[in-house]
Amino acid sequence: MLMTEPITSLSPALLPDEASPEWLNSGDNAWQLTAAALVGLQSVPGLVILYGSMVKKKWAVNSAFMALYAFAAVLICWVSWAHQLSFGHTRMGIVGEPNLSTFTQKYLLEQLHGKMIPRADYVFYQFVFAAITVILLGGSLLGRMNFYAWMVFVPLWLTFSYTVGAYTIWDEGFLSKHIIDFSGGYVIHLSSGVAGFTAAYWVGPRHDNDKNHFPPNNIIHMMAGAGFLWMGWTGFNGGSPLAANEITSLAVLNTHLCTATSMLVWMSLDLIVFAKSSVVGAVQGMMTGLVCITPAAGIVDSWAAMLMGILAGSIPWYTMMVLHKKITFFQRVDDTLGVFHTHAVAGLLGGLSSGVFAKPNLVNLFYNPETSNSKQGPGLLYSIINANDHGIHVYDGFRQMGYQVAGALFIAAWNVVVTSIICICMSWFVELKMHEDDLEIGDDAVHGEEAYALWGDGQRDPRLRSLTPSFSSFFRRT
Template sequence: MAAHSSHHGRSTNRSRAGHSLWQHGEEKMGCQLCLHGPLWLCSSACLLGFVGTSYGIRQTFVRDRCKPGLALSETYLLSQSTQGCFPMADYVFFQFAFAAITVVLLAGSLLGRMNFGAWMLFVPMWLTLCYTVGAFCIWGDGFIQKYLIDYAGGYVIHLSSGVAGFTAAYWVGPRHSHDRQNFPPNNILHMVGGAGFLWLGWTGFNGGAPFAASRITSLAILNTHVCTATSLLIWVSMDIIVYKKSSVIGAVQGIITGLVCITPGAGLVDTIAAVVMGVLAGLVPWYTMMVLHRRLAFLQCVDDTLGVFHTHAVAGSMGGLLTGFFAKPSLLKMLYPDSLYGPGFLYAISDKKLKDGLKQIGIQFAGAVFITLWNAIFTSIICYLISHIVNLRMKEEDLEIGDDAAHGEEPYALWGDGEKMPSSFRLPHTPRFPSLCRWD
């Protein structure tokens, strides 16, 4: 089991790298993204260590009167996990990976204009006040854990990051007007490579959620790839039908929405249901992003840089609702024997338990509303508090210049470029070739 957990740990590492790489490919200010990445990673590691999984995941949130528990002691980390036959250290790392990737998703809505100092304050505050609360309520013996189905984070990770990113983008304000009109990708090839890593890493996320190499794990991995492939094909097909041409960016968006949509029910639905979810994952977010976004003033007034609201909030909430429709009772009992989950609505009809099926759909909807409201309210509070400490937004002149003004360097500096950093960071003399490489 420990080896199994380590395998999924490596897979989730690839997934985090994939998120950074594909976002780097889409983002103009590449250095800003590269620096934002290590920060959310370190912040998540520190919070998961000092605050501990007992704050957001385990049962002590209420019993200890909301006092966070320390997760750095040998006694705690080497004890057997309550989730399986492996040390608690594996469980802490796995949950850290979930928390870390949630923040980088959120960052996709804010890139290109948020002040770096404000971001440094935002990350630990949001992880503490928003992410851990949702994780506890749904996964950590919270008030909806035994009722709401969220297999691997459709609500905890994707809905929360999409809503919080959209809310924070409202408070920070839009990018520079020139960037909103013309914002070409930094590197499409990097984006494709990152999307590939992401798809591979998702095997670890959805496959590792049961904490065992089981039949549920196998089904979850298969459903993940089937749904994602279907979503990709549908998104590209919609681009061809409407715009008469396909695009690499569209294909990547289809990958993301497919992965997100299947996450709430990857190991709990039949593969034919995964195909249906993939079709809807390619259709609905495509429509909200490409059509509805241009028609609704509410969506246009918020500058969501990478469309995280559509690819994660819309796809994640839709996946949660579809899980309430397609969840198979036998799979639910296999993975959650002590839960109070009702059957998926589809099976409730065939078993003549329509009331139970409608109740489960209602619970899934209520859970989405709870996560949405909690993140919208507390993200607004966090942004308001930070705005009284530092500016949320970069200076306009810095926005015009980009990475060079923000960090004193360029992501792709030609000879003589990227030298506006403080002189203390420069070499005292011009570097020379090693003697073995000199030609005189």
């Protein structure tokens, strides 16, 4: 019989050292960096391509550039102060206390509390979340917002709106121990949808010709951008456990199940009602599925994820394709890409569904109440099914639904108020909307560049304005 000696020691290459301390799990660390990169790819190039393709040709450069600028600006703001406002150690009301510790090696290389990764992973992961939130918001403002106003709006909204939602629900805020929001259904999607709709109200509508006729300039590229979003959502939801564990695997599978279901339902409704399955509609259905599953990805069974996909493909379809055309207020607010429906409605739907379908054992695995003092769950469905079993009572489910509703009301109200204040204050010194003559021309007037070389092998047509507007022309007031 072949005898083998037990392994009593590790290879020197696997032993802890200064660069790999005992608390660091290489697998978790590698996955977290990968997940963060996938979320970053959703914005750059994902939304850059999607926005640049989904708008009219004359707005392709401006729309893509709004996304690219926001990604860079949010990173600087996030590391400088916004991360500490969202996840700071010291409380300061409804946000953390800002400081410069995010620039220090001591802070970035220490262990993230309760996890086997360094804080630097978390700082970067939460940055890409914050960046995509602002970029999603911008989808409501494409085709008319003054670019210089956008440059000011991004850091202001990040500082005074996003950080409050993140702190309140994800860190140490008054809802953080009670509300279920696995990966940002409220913090990211409900807030971006409501804030985008609010900002669109204050900025005003597009040029009449654009509002009435706004075809995508490149359907194939639009689908490519959508593909980056769909596949990138693997990191979006899969990174939230901050470890490569069982909940991570379930979250990834549920994400794609819900998304595929939602897209097929949206396509089917388009086919039944309009006799054609729109590619743009399919992308919208894909988006609502991704958004809806986000707050529940790792804490519901897969059958529930598919049921949420049916809801995500039908209810936002109804609000966008039917209610939007019937309600006068919706028609008055020019939400360019329908972000209110695809993100606010779908995010709210996902948050409420989380309160219904959250499975007790999965909730415990994710929130770990024994060590974190969290009190989430169970979902309403399981509180009814498992009443008086293992200490579960029916009122526990209704209580969880109450917190889900309260969280939605808080996020929506805060974003309406703060976004309105930001827009009103900005309008005192910078015009929120481009001038009418610039709106007629588009990219060439705003940036002096066009998306496609259709004349003179890339040279600019002298019949169009040949001078990019000066800084002062965007800041003058009428």
